Amino acid sequence: MVLYSKKVDFKWKKTVLVLLIFLSVFFFGFHSRENALEKIISSGEITVITWNNAHCYYSYRNNPIGFEYDLARAFSDYLGVNLKVFIPLTRSDLIHALDNGYGDFIAASMSITPSRKKLVDFSDAYFNNQQVAIINKKNYQIKTLRDLKGKTIYVPLGTLYEERLRQLRDDGLDINIKSVGGNTSTEELIRMVAENEIEVTIADSNIALLNRRYYPDIKISFPIGDTQFLGWAVKKGENHLLNKINEFIKQIKKNRNYEKIYNEYYADTEIFDxxxxxxxxxxxxxxxxxxxxxxxxxxxxxxxxxxxxxxxxxxxxxxxxxxxxxxxxxxxxxxxxxxxxxxxxxxxxxxxxxxxxxxxxxxxxxxxxxxxxxxxxxxxxxxxxxxxxxxxxxxxxxxxxxxxxxxxxxxxxxxxxxxxxxxxxxxxxxxxxxxxxxxxxxxxxxxxxxxxxxxxxxxxxxxxxxxxxxxxxx
Structure with a gap:
C-alpha cells in the first residue's frame, strides 16, 4: 500500500511539473508576442490593404492619391511610421489578405455589416452613403424600386450590391441579377449605363455623385436600401490597433483634417449642371x-x-x-x-x-x-x-x-x-x-x-x- 501510494504521488508530481512547464511556456510566449500596433511601431511601417479605384487608391502623375489612401497616409503620420500599400487580386480578397498577414488594416470604403463583423473588427464609422440605382438620363420608365421588376441589373461580382439585390428578390421583387466578374468595376458599369450598353446598375451614392461628372448622361434614380456606414477593418482581437484608429478618426474630425481630405475628393459633387x-x-x-x-x-x-x-x-x-x-x-x-x-x-x-x-x-x-x-x-x-x-x-x-x-x-x-x-x-x-x-x-x-x-x-x-x-x- 505504501509503495503504491508512493508511485501515485510520484506520477502526480510529474504530471503537475509537466503542466507547469507547459503553462509557463504558453504564457511566456503569449505575453511576449507583440500585438499588431507594437509591431508597427517597432518596424517603423504600416501596410494598408486597399483597392485600386478612383475612391480608394490610384496613381496620378506618379503620385499615389485617393480618399482612402490620403486618410491612411494621415494615420501613418499620426503614428510616426511609413505607409506601404497592398492591392489584392480581387476586391473579395480584401479580408483574406488581412487574415494572411499581407497588411495591418483594410481601408477600402468597406461597409460595416453583420456578416463582415464576424470576420474582422471594425473601427468607428467615418463615412456614410446609400446604395442607389443608376439609369440613363433618357430612361423615363424606371422611377421607383417597383419599376425594377423584370429588369436585368448588372453589378460587380461579390459586392454588397449583389447581396442587397438578392434580399430584394427574396422579398418578392422579380429581378434578374447579372453579377459581372473579371474585376469589372462599378465605374465601368456606370459608363455602360451612360452609353446605353446596359440599362441599370447599382452604386454607392458617393461614387454615383462623383461619376456623374464623368458621365453626365446618367441619372441617380433612388436608394435601394438604408444608410450604410463605412469603417476600417483589423484582425479579430487587435484591440490596441483598433483603439488607435478610433483615436485617430476622432482627432482628425475634431481638427478638421478629415474635412480637408473629404473636400479634396467629394466637395461640390452635389452641384450638377x-x-x-x-x-x-x-x-x-x-x-x-x-x-x-x-x-x-x-x-x-x-x-x-x-x-x-x-x-x-x-x-x-x-x-x-x-x-x-x-x-x-x-x-x-x-x-x-x-x-x-x-x-x-x-x-x-x-x-x-x-x-x-x-x-x-x-x-x-x-x-x-x-x-x-x-x-x-x-x-x-x-x-x-x-x-x-x-x-x-x-x-x-x-x-x-x-x-x-x-x-x-x-x-x-x-x-x-x-x-x-x-x-x-x-x-x-x-x-x-x-x-x-x-x-x-x-x-x-x-x-x-x-x-x-x-x-x-x-x-x-x-x-x-x-x-x-x-x-x-x-
Whole structure:
C-alpha cells in the first residue's frame, strides 16, 4: 500500500511539473508576442490593404492619391511610421489578405455589416452613403424600386450590391441579377449605363455623385436600401490597433483634417449642371485637341499641370480664341489690355500668344501669394486671375480681422462674397467686388480639372500588380 501510494504521488508530481512547464511556456510566449500596433511601431511601417479605384487608391502623375489612401497616409503620420500599400487580386480578397498577414488594416470604403463583423473588427464609422440605382438620363420608365421588376441589373461580382439585390428578390421583387466578374468595376458599369450598353446598375451614392461628372448622361434614380456606414477593418482581437484608429478618426474630425481630405475628393459633387458638363465633354473632343500642344508647352514652361490650365481656359472661353466679353477682355484666356501689355502680348486674339501670356500672368500671381501652402496658393491665384489681386488682398485683410487664416482658400471662400455689401467694400481699398464669381470660378475649374484627370487615368493602363508597393507616408 505504501509503495503504491508512493508511485501515485510520484506520477502526480510529474504530471503537475509537466503542466507547469507547459503553462509557463504558453504564457511566456503569449505575453511576449507583440500585438499588431507594437509591431508597427517597432518596424517603423504600416501596410494598408486597399483597392485600386478612383475612391480608394490610384496613381496620378506618379503620385499615389485617393480618399482612402490620403486618410491612411494621415494615420501613418499620426503614428510616426511609413505607409506601404497592398492591392489584392480581387476586391473579395480584401479580408483574406488581412487574415494572411499581407497588411495591418483594410481601408477600402468597406461597409460595416453583420456578416463582415464576424470576420474582422471594425473601427468607428467615418463615412456614410446609400446604395442607389443608376439609369440613363433618357430612361423615363424606371422611377421607383417597383419599376425594377423584370429588369436585368448588372453589378460587380461579390459586392454588397449583389447581396442587397438578392434580399430584394427574396422579398418578392422579380429581378434578374447579372453579377459581372473579371474585376469589372462599378465605374465601368456606370459608363455602360451612360452609353446605353446596359440599362441599370447599382452604386454607392458617393461614387454615383462623383461619376456623374464623368458621365453626365446618367441619372441617380433612388436608394435601394438604408444608410450604410463605412469603417476600417483589423484582425479579430487587435484591440490596441483598433483603439488607435478610433483615436485617430476622432482627432482628425475634431481638427478638421478629415474635412480637408473629404473636400479634396467629394466637395461640390452635389452641384450638377447637365448642360454645362455635357458641353464640356463635347468640347474636349472637338476643340481642345487644336490647342492641347500649346497648353502643354505653356504648362511645362511655367510649372503647372496642363490639365489645370485646360480647365481654366475652358472656364474662361470654352476654348474659343475669338471670345470677347462685355467687360472688354479678349481671347482664349480672356486677358485685359493692361494685362496683355504686362506680359508682352501684342494680339490677344492669337491663341498661342494668349495661352502663353495668360499662363505667364497666372505664374506671376502664384509667385505673389508665397505665404500659403501649394494647394491654397494655386486656388487663390486662380481667384485672383478672375477677380483681380486687389480684391483678394481686401478679402485677406477682412479674414484677419475675423481671426480666419488669410492664406487659406476655405477662409477666402467665406469672405469674398461679403465684398458685395457696402458695409464691407466701403472700408476696403479696392471697393466693390462681385465676390461670388471667383468662388464659382474656382469651383468650376476644379470640376473640369477633376474630369480631365479622370480622362487621363482612364487612358492609361491602371492595372496594378497584386504585390506589395512600398510608399513613404511623408
Amino acid at each position: 447637365y448642360v454645362d458638363l455635357k458641353k464640356f465633354h463635347i468640347r474636349l473632343k472637338n476643340r481642345l485637341p487644336k490647342y492641347k500642344e500649346t497648353i502643354q508647352r505653356a504648362a511645362e514652361t511655367y510649372g503647372f499641370d496642363w490639365k489645370l490650365l485646360a480647365a481654366m481656359i475652358y472656364q474662361e472661353s470654352h476654348f474659343n480664341p475669338g471670345a470677347i466679353s462685355f467687360t472688354g477682355v479678349r481671347g482664349i484666356m480672356q486677358l485685359t489690355l493692361d494685362t496683355a501689355k504686362e506680359v508682352g502680348i501684342t494680339n490677344r486674339l492669337d491663341p498661342e500668344q494668349s495661352i502663353m501670356g495668360g499662363t505667364k500672368y497666372l505664374k506671376k500671381l502664384y509667385t505673389r501669394f508665397d505665404k500659403t501652402n501649394e494647394e491654397d496658393r494655386l486656388l487663390i491665384s486662380l481667384a485672383s486671375y478672375n477677380v483681380g489681386k486687389g480684391h483678394i488682398l481686401d478679402a485677406q485683410k477682412i479674414a484677419m480681422q475675423r481671426n480666419l487664416d488669410p492664406n487659406s482658400w476655405s477662409s477666402l471662400k467665406q469672405i469674398l462674397p461679403l465684398l458685395r455689401y457696402s458695409r464691407y467694400y466701403k472700408k476696403s481699398r479696392y471697393g466693390y467686388c462681385r465676390g461670388t464669381e471667383p468662388v464659382r470660378y474656382v469651383t468650376r475649374i476644379l470640376t473640369y480639372y477633376d474630369i480631365l484627370k479622370r480622362e487621363e487615368i482612364m487612358d492609361q493602363d491602371r492595372e496594378i500588380p497584386a504585390q506589395e508597393h512600398a510608399l513613404t507616408g511623408t
